[in-house]
Amino acid sequence: MNVTILNLGISNVSSVINSLHLLGVTTRLASSPTEVLSSPESTVFLLPGVGSFDYGVKALHHTSLFQVVREISLASQPLIAICLGMQLLLDSSEESSCAASGLGLIPGSVLKLDPNHTKVPHVGWSLTSPVYLNTPSIPLDPSLFDTSFYYVHSYYCNVPTEYVLAKANAGASTTFAAAIYTRNTLGLQFHPEKSSFSGLSLLNNALYSF
Amino acid sequence: MTLKRIIPVLCIKEGLLVRSQHFSIHQAVGDPIPTIKRLSDWDVDELILLNISSNEQLDSRRDDKWHNLGSSTFHKLLQEVARFSHMPITVGGNIRSIKQVDKLFAAGADKICLNTTLFTDPDFVRTCSQKYGCQSIVGSVDFKLDASGKTLHSYVQRGTVSTNLGFYDSIENVLALPIGELLISSIDNDGCTTGFSPQVLSCIDSHPSIGVPLILNSGATQAFHFSTALANPSVDAVAAGNIFYYTELSYPNLKASLLKSKPTLPIRPSSLNNPFLQREPSYDHERRSSLFAKEQPHSYFDESRYSSEVKDIRFCTRCLYPSLSASPMQFDDKGVCMGCKVSDAKLAISEQDYSHRLSILSKTISTILSDTPNKTYDCIVSVSGGKDSYYQVHYVQKILGLKPLLVTYNGNNYTEVGWKNLHNMRFVFDCDHIIFSPSVSVLKKLNRAAFVAMGDMNWHAHVGIYTTAPRIAVQMNIPIIFWGEHGYADLSGQFSMDDYPEMNYRERLEHAGRGFEWNFFDGIYGLTSQDLHPWKYPSDSRIHDLRLRQFYLGHYIPWESNKHLSLVKDLYGFETSATPFERTYRVGSNLDDMHENGIHDYLKYIKFGYGRCTDHASKDIRAGILDRDKGCQLVNQYDHILPSDLYRWLDYVQLSEDDFHRIADFFRDPRVWSLTNGHWVRKTLQDR
Numbered sequence: 001m002n003v004t005i006l007n008l009g010i011s012n013v014s015s016v017i018n019s020l021h022l023l024g025v026t027t028r029l030a031s032s033p034t035e036v037l038s039s040p041e042s043t044v045f046l047l048p049g050v051g052s053f054d055y056g057v058k059a060l061h062h063t064s065l066f067q068v069v070r071e072i073s074l075a076s077q078p079l080i081a082i083c084l085g086m087q088l089l090l091d092s093s094e095e096s097s098c099a100a101s102g103l104g105l106i107p108g109s110v111l112k113l114d115p116n117h118t119k120v121p122h123v124g125w126s127l128t129s130p131v132y133l134n135t136p137s138i139p140l141d142p143s144l145f146d147t148s149f150y151y152v153h154s155y156y157c158n159v160p161t162e163y164v165l166a167k168a169n170a171g172a173s174t175t176f177a178a179a180i181y182t183r184n185t186l187g188l189q190f191h192p193e194k195s196s197f198s199g200l201s202l203l204n205n206a207l208y209s210f
Numbered sequence: 211m212t213l214k215r216i217i218p219v220l221c222i223k224e225g226l227l228v229r230s231q232h233f234s235i236h237q238a239v240g241d242p243i244p245t246i247k248r249l250s251d252w253d254v255d256e257l258i259l260l261n262i263s264s265n266e267q268l269d270s271r272r273d274d275k276w277h278n279l280g281s282s283t284f285h286k287l288l289q290e291v292a293r294f295s296h297m298p299i300t301v302g303g304n305i306r307s308i309k310q311v312d313k314l315f316a317a318g319a320d321k322i323c324l325n326t327t328l329f330t331d332p333d334f335v336r337t338c339s340q341k342y343g344c345q346s347i348v349g350s351v352d353f354k355l356d357a358s359g360k361t362l363h364s365y366v367q368r369g370t371v372s373t374n375l376g377f378y379d380s381i382e383n384v385l386a387l388p389i390g391e392l393l394i395s396s397i398d399n400d401g402c403t404t405g406f407s408p409q410v411l412s413c414i415d416s417h418p419s420i421g422v423p424l425i426l427n428s429g430a431t432q433a434f435h436f437s438t439a440l441a442n443p444s445v446d447a448v449a450a451g452n453i454f455y456y457t458e459l460s461y462p463n464l465k466a467s468l469l470k471s472k473p474t475l476p477i478r479p480s481s482l483n484n485p486f487l488q489r490e491p492s493y494d495h496e497r498r499s500s501l502f503a504k505e506q507p508h509s510y511f512d513e514s515r516y517s518s519e520v521k522d523i524r525f526c527t528r529c530l531y532p533s534l535s536a537s538p539m540q541f542d543d544k545g546v547c548m549g550c551k552v553s554d555a556k557l558a559i560s561e562q563d564y565s566h567r568l569s570i571l572s573k574t575i576s577t578i579l580s581d582t583p584n585k586t587y588d589c590i591v592s593v594s595g596g597k598d599s600y601y602q603v604h605y606v607q608k609i610l611g612l613k614p615l616l617v618t619y620n621g622n623n624y625t626e627v628g629w630k631n632l633h634n635m636r637f638v639f640d641c642d643h644i645i646f647s648p649s650v651s652v653l654k655k656l657n658r659a660a661f662v663a664m665g666d667m668n669w670h671a672h673v674g675i676y677t678t679a680p681r682i683a684v685q686m687n688i689p690i691i692f693w694g695e696h697g698y699a700d701l702s703g704q705f706s707m708d709d710y711p712e713m714n715y716r717e718r719l720e721h722a723g724r725g726f727e728w729n730f731f732d733g734i735y736g737l738t739s740q741d742l743h744p745w746k747y748p749s750d751s752r753i754h755d756l757r758l759r760q761f762y763l764g765h766y767i768p769w770e771s772n773k774h775l776s777l778v779k780d781l782y783g784f785e786t787s788a789t790p791f792e793r794t795y796r797v798g799s800n801l802d803d804m805h806e807n808g809i810h811d812y813l814k815y816i817k818f819g820y821g822r823c824t825d826h827a828s829k830d831i832r833a834g835i836l837d838r839d840k841g842c843q844l845v846n847q848y849d850h851i852l853p854s855d856l857y858r859w860l861d862y863v864q865l866s867e868d869d870f871h872r873i874a875d876f877f878r879d880p881r882v883w884s885l886t887n888g889h890w891v892r893k894t895l896q897d898r
Contacts, residue, residue: 012315014289014292014317014318015296015318018292018293018294018296019296022296023486050342050343051342051343052343115421118212119421119446120421120422121423122212123390124213124214124255124423124447125212125215125255125478126212148213150256150297151212152298152320152345152390153345154344154345169212170212191298193296194320195296196253196297196481196484197253197481197483197486197487198481200296
């Protein structure tokens with residue numbers, strides 16, 4: 001198994017690499033379209049990301065990976081997007097100061113968590129639950145989401161329910177999408193690489209299911 | 211629902227993991243890596259690593275250990291840690307520049323923890339936030355009560371400088387900065403074992419809502435300390451350090467006990483069956499082979515390591531202990547070693563205190579025994595047949611009234627009188643006794659391999675002893691093992707007398723095994739996994755299921771070796787050696803292993819420049835039965851002696867004396883030894 005990490009140069013990719021190595025997966029970094037195109041045929045692409053939405057969009061353009069990532073997903077090649085990576089899959093974000101466009105692969109926008117309802121940023125392990133109704137066509141056991149994962153975020157993805165694989169809460173009343181899916185593209189709001197056993201199991205299953 | 215976190219906080223000082231008290235007393239627990247690895251095995255929610263070193267450079271060089279962080283830096287340690295830690299890691303300690311921050315994030319930090327700069331350099335905090343996001347910044351505020359004992363003030367620079375701000379103003383100042391979480395510590399309660407600071411808790415309660423997650427730190431040791439704090443709606447996470455170091459499965463056991471008393475408590479249960487993590491270290495093939503390169507007949511130590519004249523070793527101003535020792539050592543600001551400090555604390559324990567300690571032990575034992583169905587024996591006493599073994603069995607059987615099974619690891623090195631004493635136990639105590647004796651050909655290979663790899667032929671014995679009793683306990687469903695005295699506490703003062711450490715896997719691997727686990731030897735000289743069975747420790751889940759506890763009796767009852775010796779001689783006919791030891795003036799110890807006081811101990815002298823006589827004389831100085839000058843005299847008389855059991859050992863493993871000395875020289879620590887005109891010279895007590 002091989003994973004190609006789409007390196008936007010904006011976040012530390014070492015935790016993701018350490019986790020993948022633990023799972024016995026080989027990794028390569030791709031920071032340009034050429035490097036992406038030279039990936040092994042069976043590779044799984046991984047888009048990590050920490051930072052602001054604008055920063056992420058800028059980096060996608062700067063590395064010329066914007067179009068490449070779109071093509072990967074539209075061609076149903078396996079893609080796992082984590083945290084900011086997941087948010088970049090959407091059309092837009094409230095965080096953006098210049099109304100920047102996201103990748104537009106899943107319809108929806110990124111909204112800010114309401115500080116009146118929860119402590120912001122939302123940091124910690126949150127119980128997560130699968131949304132069974134939406135998962136018949138997913139090659140991933142939904143019960144893998146029925147546990148807690150580690151989250152660090154101030155914004156969340158607001159997408160039509162048919163794209164939601166799992167949900168979680170911040171505070172008492174704010175429910176948000178924990179995992180979203182379309183055409184072999186999986187977006188995860190939590191950090192599987194920082195979620196110990198539950199995260200590693202999920203990552204392992206996702207890699208071998210696609 | 212967002213669950214509440216329980217976060218271990220680890221203090222790293224000059225490369226060692228230390229137990230901290232009031233931010234000012236630091237006792238070396240050991241190398242950080244084995245402890246952090248255990249916390250990772252235990253599925254902790256998160257980790258906070260604080261670098262409290264005074265230097266950027268960390269120094270825990272040890273040529274005889276596998277986990278040899280060596281001369282390194284904090285961010286290299288972090289890099290190492292990030293390799294096996296799949297939980298969030300927050301790091302802090304003297305972070306002043308964005309360059310440092312970049313390095314820490316690149317090394318694997320998920321968040322940084324800022325304290326002093328929150329008050330002295332708010333622009334720096336903003337710069338960090340702009341670059342890494344406020345969710346990556348934990349604001350850490352340390353509070354201390356003023357002289358009245360009523361008002362809290364915040365402190366910076368590791369608790370040394372007051373900001374002159376009270377609780378409310380300090381918190382408001384910090385919350386005005388772009389931080390993602392708030393960590394509140396109490397200098398008064400740090401390491402005090404009595405629970406979180408009530409003053410801090412009451413200030414938190416009266417403070418209007420804190421908009422970011424709050425982590426409460428300092429002083430918790432008991433389950434109820436944690437459950438009370440976790441029940442507070444303002445508290446999102448609790449943190450503690452010391453308690454996670456000293457007992458087996460401390461972290462999962464704490465969570466299990468919290469969930470047992472309150473199943474609805476919003477915390478994450480620990481999973482001990484992570485198939486992706488292996489408890490045993492994995493050994494890099496190349497590095498392993500390089501350790502055996504010393505065996506090639508013409509390989510010699512690197513002379514250039516010994517050119518420096520300046521030796522940075524120092525000695526305790528009270529006993530004779532050196533700063534570079536087999537057990538990690540720290541000193542107080544007057545130059546007194548932590549071994550002396552713990553010894554004083556131990557001697558100060560009153561009779562009343564001891565009866566309280568004993569009642570804790572008795573109560574714990576009766577709870578364990580009533581919770582264990584189908585038990586075969588009440589407990590195991592791990593015995594070598596020495597004076598302390600006799601005393602332990604005497605105490606467990608005659609005073610505690612338990613039915614023990616005696617268990618012995620026989621490393622094939624018994625002295626004649628030691629072997630006689632061992633067999634005599636079955637008769638004088640009328641107990642069942644299992645003596646486990648590994649194959650002699652395997653032992654010979656292990657003796658030689660461990661000498662070459664780590665400069666200690668007795669790895670098999672140290673690890674064998676600490677493996678045999680737990681293995682039999684798990685096999686026979688025996689929930690308690692008794693050990694005697696905690697050797698490391700005794701020599702180098704690793705903890706306070708209120709910590710009650712118990713034997714555990716980390717201690718066995720790190721201190722008894724120096725980071726070398728059975729699988730290190732797999733394949734060496736044709737040894738197979740099956741050959742190495744006697745050194746395989748039971749799995750975490752088996753230990754957890756049995757709820758095995760391994761008590762050191764020395765924490766609960768007065769431990770005076772000299773008194774024990776006369777008691778067991780009188781009551782049970784214990785015999786001491788007729789011939790004196792060559793390397794120490796004491797007569798009653800280590801009869802179970804002819805090399806332990808002999809050639810094994812000589813290698814300690816080769817590595818660190820001191821031997822068992824220093825241990826014995828230091829203990830006697832601390833106990834007030836020897837003065838320091840006489841102690842120095844004894845040390846100079848005994849520490850350098852080449853003992854005659856060397857020749858038995860050379861014959862046993864088929865090695866020449868020249869090869870022995872040639873290989874041993876590789877282990878001389880350059881901080882202790884210099885090579886002057888072809889002679890080894892070391893800094894001695896006289897030069898201090």
